[in-house]
Amino acid sequence: MAKIGIYVGTVYGNALLVAEEAEPLLTAQGHQVTVYEEPRFSDWSSDGSQVALIVTSTTGQGDLPAGLQPLYQAIQDRLGHQPALRYGVIALGDSSYEHFCGAGRRFDALLQEQGATRIDRLLTVDAIDTPVPEEVTSPWVEAWGKQL
Numbered sequence: 001m002a003k004i005g006i007y008v009g010t011v012y013g014n015a016l017l018v019a020e021e022a023e024p025l026l027t028a029q030g031h032q033v034t035v036y037e038e039p040r041f042s043d044w045s046s047d048g049s050q051v052a053l054i055v056t057s058t059t060g061q062g063d064l065p066a067g068l069q070p071l072y073q074a075i076q077d078r079l080g081h082q083p084a085l086r087y088g089v090i091a092l093g094d095s096s097y098e099h100f101c102g103a104g105r106r107f108d109a110l111l112q113e114q115g116a117t118r119i120d121r122l123l124t125v126d127a128i129d130t131p132v133p134e135e136v137t138s139p140w141v142e143a144w145g146k147q148l
């Protein structure tokens with residue numbers, strides 16, 4: 001069983017709801033889970049979990065929410081290589097924007113560059129056809145947790 005940190009980036013709260021639904025699903029599988037609403041670098045580096053779940057919406061023009069941007073920047077600036085890290089990404093977005101799910105894709109690209117291993121596909125959730133994201137994310141989270 002894994003120690004999992006869930007790192008949330010949200011503007012209007014949808015991604016936080018997704019994370020809050022994910023936590024008990026993963027706990028029920030025997031994992032130890034912590035949700036970080038405004039994650040700091042110390043949450044990432046001191047966690048020692050080696051398993052991260054990024055749950056983020058996209059804002060602006062493909063940008064990360066302000067609460068998640070500092071963690072992204074710190075990982076980019078201070079960590080070069082994270083080969084032991086396993087992770088997943090749930091990216092909330094809206095396909096009417098040019099950079100669909102840009103924040104989740106950027107986070108995924110950074111962790112790929114640093115040698116981390118993504119478990120399962122990057123999950124994108126389009127607000128246009130999925131008004132209740134948990135209906136899509138919760139089954140995905142259950143499948144993801146079983147692969148850890």
Ligand SMILES: Cc1cc2nc3c(=O)[nH]c(=O)nc-3n(C[C@H](O)[C@H](O)[C@H](O)COP(=O)(O)O)c2cc1C
Binds near residue numbers: 010056063095101
């Ligand atoms: C001002 C604004 C900018 C947005 N920019 C993007 C974008 O560039 N790409 C995208 O896929 N979605 C974009 N979205 C859509 C949000 O990511 C989507 O509605 C998401 O579900 C919001 O989740 P949250 O409540 O966790 O912030 C934008 C929404 C707003 C209001």
